[in-house]
Amino acid sequence: MYLAGFLGLVAGLALVLTHNVWLLEWRLIITVIGWATIVCAVVIIFQPQWIASLGLKIIKNQGIYFGAAVIDVVIGLFLSYFVYIR
Numbered sequence: 001m002y003l004a005g006f007l008g009l010v011a012g013l014a015l016v017l018t019h020n021v022w023l024l025e026w027r028l029i030i031t032v033i034g035w036a037t038i039v040c041a042v043v044i045i046f047q048p049q050w051i052a053s054l055g056l057k058i059i060k061n062q063g064i065y066f067g068a069a070v071i072d073v074v075i076g077l078f079l080s081y082f083v084y085i086r
Helices: 002-018 028-047 048-060 065-084
Strands: none
Touching: 002 048, 028 048, 028 065
């Protein structure tokens, strides 16, 4: 659990340090994802028992997987449009 938190913290810090743009445009999504990754990693490091209990609740509720997949695809399509097509 601590290794996952550490790796998430490193990834979030790398994203924020290389792309900390606070303009009201599509690049803000990348910055928010970086900061959310940092916050999530810190919670994983300092509250592993809470994360484990939350994981058990997510496993029992299969609808969360579909919702998370839809959100990931929408964000991916949105970012792909602005980066590659536009």
